[in-house]
Amino acid sequence: MALNKKPYKGTRDFFPADKRVQDYIFSKMRESASLFAFEPYDGPMLEEVALYMAKSGEELINDQIYSFTDRGDRFVAIRPEMTPTVARMVAQVHKEIPKPIKWFSIPNLMRYEKPQRGRLREHWQFNCDIFGATGRSGEIEILQLIVKLFESFGANKDQFEILINDRDIVNAVFNDLMKVDEETSLKLYKIIDRAKKVSAEALQKMISELSLEPASEEILKNYLSVQSFEDLFKFLEKNEQTDKLTSFKELSDVASAIGLADYLVYDPTIVRGLDYYTGIVFEVFDKHPDNRRALCGGGAYANLLKIFNENPVAGVGFGLGDVTLTDFLKTHDLLPDLSKNDVDLYLTFQTESALAKNFELASQIRELGFKVSNSLSPIKFKKVFTLGDKQGAKFISMLGENELEQKILLIKNTKTKESFEVKFDELEKLKDILS
Amino acid sequence: MALNKKPYKGTRDFFPADKRVQDYIFSKMRESASLFAFEPYDGPMLEEVALYMAKSGEELINDQIYSFTDRGDRFVAIRPEMTPTVARMVAQVHKEIPKPIKWFSIPNLMRYEKPQRGRLREHWQFNCDIFGATGRSGEIEILQLIVKLFESFGANKDQFEILINDRDIVNAVFNDLMKVDEETSLKLYKIIDRAKKVSAEALQKMISELSLEPASEEILKNYLSVQSFEDLFKFLEKNEQTDKLTSFKELSDVASAIGLADYLVYDPTIVRGLDYYTGIVFEVFDKHPDNRRALCGGGAYANLLKIFNENPVAGVGFGLGDVTLTDFLKTHDLLPDLSKNDVDLYLTFQTESALAKNFELASQIRELGFKVSNSLSPIKFKKVFTLGDKQGAKFISMLGENELEQKILLIKNTKTKESFEVKFDELEKLKDILS
Numbered sequence: 001m002a003l004n005k006k007p008y009k010g011t012r013d014f015f016p017a018d019k020r021v022q023d024y025i026f027s028k029m030r031e032s033a034s035l036f037a038f039e040p041y042d043g044p045m046l047e048e049v050a051l052y053m054a055k056s057g058e059e060l061i062n063d064q065i066y067s068f069t070d071r072g073d074r075f076v077a078i079r080p081e082m083t084p085t086v087a088r089m090v091a092q093v094h095k096e097i098p099k100p101i102k103w104f105s106i107p108n109l110m111r112y113e114k115p116q117r118g119r120l121r122e123h124w125q126f127n128c129d130i131f132g133a134t135g136r137s138g139e140i141e142i143l144q145l146i147v148k149l150f151e152s153f154g155a156n157k158d159q160f161e162i163l164i165n166d167r168d169i170v171n172a173v174f175n176d177l178m179k180v181d182e183e184t185s186l187k188l189y190k191i192i193d194r195a196k197k198v199s200a201e202a203l204q205k206m207i208s209e210l211s212l213e214p215a216s217e218e219i220l221k222n223y224l225s226v227q228s229f230e231d232l233f234k235f236l237e238k239n240e241q242t243d244k245l246t247s248f249k250e251l252s253d254v255a256s257a258i259g260l261a262d263y264l265v266y267d268p269t270i271v272r273g274l275d276y277y278t279g280i281v282f283e284v285f286d287k288h289p290d291n292r293r294a295l296c297g298g299g300a301y302a303n304l305l306k307i308f309n310e311n312p313v314a315g316v317g318f319g320l321g322d323v324t325l326t327d328f329l330k331t332h333d334l335l336p337d338l339s340k341n342d343v344d345l346y347l348t349f350q351t352e353s354a355l356a357k358n359f360e361l362a363s364q365i366r367e368l369g370f371k372v373s374n375s376l377s378p379i380k381f382k383k384v385f386t387l388g389d390k391q392g393a394k395f396i397s398m399l400g401e402n403e404l405e406q407k408i409l410l411i412k413n414t415k416t417k418e419s420f421e422v423k424f425d426e427l428e429k430l431k432d433i434l435s
Numbered sequence: 436m437a438l439n440k441k442p443y444k445g446t447r448d449f450f451p452a453d454k455r456v457q458d459y460i461f462s463k464m465r466e467s468a469s470l471f472a473f474e475p476y477d478g479p480m481l482e483e484v485a486l487y488m489a490k491s492g493e494e495l496i497n498d499q500i501y502s503f504t505d506r507g508d509r510f511v512a513i514r515p516e517m518t519p520t521v522a523r524m525v526a527q528v529h530k531e532i533p534k535p536i537k538w539f540s541i542p543n544l545m546r547y548e549k550p551q552r553g554r555l556r557e558h559w560q561f562n563c564d565i566f567g568a569t570g571r572s573g574e575i576e577i578l579q580l581i582v583k584l585f586e587s588f589g590a591n592k593d594q595f596e597i598l599i600n601d602r603d604i605v606n607a608v609f610n611d612l613m614k615v616d617e618e619t620s621l622k623l624y625k626i627i628d629r630a631k632k633v634s635a636e637a638l639q640k641m642i643s644e645l646s647l648e649p650a651s652e653e654i655l656k657n658y659l660s661v662q663s664f665e666d667l668f669k670f671l672e673k674n675e676q677t678d679k680l681t682s683f684k685e686l687s688d689v690a691s692a693i694g695l696a697d698y699l700v701y702d703p704t705i706v707r708g709l710d711y712y713t714g715i716v717f718e719v720f721d722k723h724p725d726n727r728r729a730l731c732g733g734g735a736y737a738n739l740l741k742i743f744n745e746n747p748v749a750g751v752g753f754g755l756g757d758v759t760l761t762d763f764l765k766t767h768d769l770l771p772d773l774s775k776n777d778v779d780l781y782l783t784f785q786t787e788s789a790l791a792k793n794f795e796l797a798s799q800i801r802e803l804g805f806k807v808s809n810s811l812s813p814i815k816f817k818k819v820f821t822l823g824d825k826q827g828a829k830f831i832s833m834l835g836e837n838e839l840e841q842k843i844l845l846i847k848n849t850k851t852k853e854s855f856e857v858k859f860d861e862l863e864k865l866k867d868i869l870s
Binding site for chain 2: 002003004005006007008009011012013014015016019020022023034035036037039040041042043044045046047048050051054066068070071072074076078088089091092093098100102103108110112122130133134135137138140141144148253254257258259307308309341342343346355356359360362363366369370371372373374376377387390391
């Protein structure tokens with residue numbers, strides 16, 4: 001029986017046109033990270049399941065992880081996210097290296113998902129984290145980096161926004177103002193996390209089922225009606241949360257001063273499901289009505305190293321997946337045309353006798369730094385332009401008996417059809433022609 | 436109990452200094468491939484086990500593969516090599532796209548190995564393949580590309596060589612000259628594959644155990660004593676293998692004409708264990724006595740698409756692992772110093788009041804294309820140079836009360852200690868200073 005030619009469910013084959021898009025996206029990620037002096041790192045594709053268990057709890061492990069027992073009886077998983085790995089690595093070295101530590105990575109990750117738009121089983125994720133920054137400066141730099149990255153693709157404030165909240169504020173609302181117990185607090189987190197995905201009625205129903213004190217429910221409603229930084233500051237002031245107000249205002253003031261205000265929107269329903277966040281939490285949202293979804297999420301966490309018995313090191317970071325980002329860039333028409341290869345010269349020959357010479361010329365022209373596609377077999381004159389065009393070649397050359405004899409290379413510009421003759425022993429002249 | 440901080444057995448954590456080395460190696464691979472107009476591709480991390488079973492047989496599957504059953508009852512494996520994936524992808528499109536198809540990839544792969552020098556459970560592998568080239572031209576281009584890649588690292592003919600053979604010749608020796616049956620032929624492949632790893636006595640013992648006809652054993656000995664192209668051509672001539680002689684001579688002649696002769700050594704013991712090769716087989720060897728090992732292997736295969744019920748498309752390719760290549764580059768001292776980050780300007784400030792301005796300046800200077808490391812917190816004057824040096828910063832700047840007031844940035848060259856003052860509203864002058 002013939003084998004299946006399709007890729008495994010929920011994964012992608014990247015044919016060259018697709019891979020060039022991914023490489024374009026990766027190169028923008030690397031450029032932005034290195035403009036911010038973030039350093040690259042990577043870790044293994046497999047980690048022990050215990051690492052994910054400690055960080056994310058049972059649910060993710062049971063339902064969404066690719067786990068198995070290896071031949072040495074270790075219970076391992078294909079990495080579903082990068083944060084546990086980077087925490088494990090920072091735990092090894094944080095005592096020896098100067099802080100803040102600023103690292104980035106673009107790993108391939110797998111989750112057992114039901115494949116759908118924006119969600120696949122395998123994706124690549126741009127991960128940036130800062131460890132050991134003081135005050136709110138790490139949070140601000142992470143937001144600045146995200147905006148810079150999106151701008152590097154040509155995106156603007158009409159196309160994306162960063163919905164932001166602070167766990168410290170959410171905790172204050174639940175614990176200090178509403179005074180609910182821990183169990184109810186956890187339920188509230190889950191309800192609020194779903195707030196934007198359900199109707200107002202459904203949200204009210206979920207809240208009613210908690211049977212909160214009327215005063216608490218009133219506070220919750222007031223909190224959920226907050227729609228901007230200004231609203232939030234009024235709410236905190238009214239409820240005498242001076243510490244939270246001062247601290248979050250510092251973040252907001254610096255963000256405004258450095259031009260981030262256009263992108264930041266306070267949103268009380270952003271809480272991020274995972275339980276390790278302790279400071280800001282945020283999601284980058286596509287503003288296009290056809291693709292209204294979270295592109296990227298992140299936040300600040302104070303205690304990630306605890307699972308390794310290490311002293312706390314404050315951290316903040318985000319993960320941006322290639323699937324959702326590509327959807328965003330396509331939705332807003334922000335991708336260049338990468339359907340064809342990028343070739344400087346399609347080097348063809350007409351007779352078998354020119355085979356060795358064509359290989360030699362290819363080598364010499366590559367030494368000059370040009371991308372040369374050797375046709376590898378004789379090409380009929382009338383097919384050279386068509387085949388050159390399919391490869392995205394800027395120039396083509398044809399090596400026939402005549403040229404071999406006269407020791408010259410005949411070159412043509414594929415757009416202008418302009419011709420050039422270059423002697424075999426003067427190939428450096430190609431620098432002027434092909435550039 | 437605290438979690439383990441070490442990576443999973445046989446895998447690596449890439450801290451920034453390690454990752455920069457890997458990125459340097461990857462960038463040379465990408466550059467070489469694109470100078471040859473190879474196009475990038477990638478496939479999924481998981482494939483169905485049936486794909487590997489069809490190509491490599493039971494042994495690899497049973498002992499060396501990371502396989503498991505997914506939640507949907509599919510028997511899958513983490514890719515141990517890339518060739519089955521590229522064959523599967525080419526099978527999908529080969530009828531529609533012009534040939535030759537020239538593709539490259541740098542996937543992460545996993546094999547259940549006993550970790551040792553040059554061999555880990557997870558590695559990255561540079562894969563290049565040409566499908567649909569005619570005659571021997573694909574084989575020649577693949578060899579040309581390998582030499583170009585190694586030369587791009589600064590390696591020369593004293594440091595590496597390509598040991599080459601041809602399955603077509605090996606088959607002719609076994610079948611036409613020695614006239615052994617299929618079972619003995621398979622055993623001979625395995626014995627020859629081990630020839631360089633065992634003593635002459637052990638090799639003779641394995642051969643004796645086959646109880647070959649004396650005439651056949653004599654031919655085998657003559658064949659195994661071949662040490663160069665010249666020897667081979669004499670051997671083939673003497674044994675009246677004119678077809679093989681003509682075909683392999685064509686390859687050798689073109690290789691010589693284009694300057695590859697210095698690197699190519701005919702070696703009768705190179706057969707490559709896997710059974711799908713049909714043309715040349717080769718291994719790049721490190722010539723250094725301390726690291727005498729295969730760095731890279733490959734060959735030509737005619738029937739790889741058969742498992743998908745597709746018509747044959749001739750292919751040739753190689754895989755070069757990052758672990759062995761890194762060992763090679765270290766052995767020959769061919770790696771640049773990448774221990775530190777590459778930062779243009781370490782932007783520091785002295786008082787909390789300068790925090791927002793420092794963020795704003797960082798953003799403006801990055802707009803000019805420079806890599807700026809924001810200190811994120813106030814840095815004492817006397818620590819600025821030390822911290823800048825640890826980050827590999829070429830320049831440092833200090834923003835104190837004075838500079839804030841006068842609206843100037845004080846910049847110092849970390850090497851020459853030369854100072855510059857730049858007004859906040861004339862930052863474009865940094866282009867001359869930092870470049």
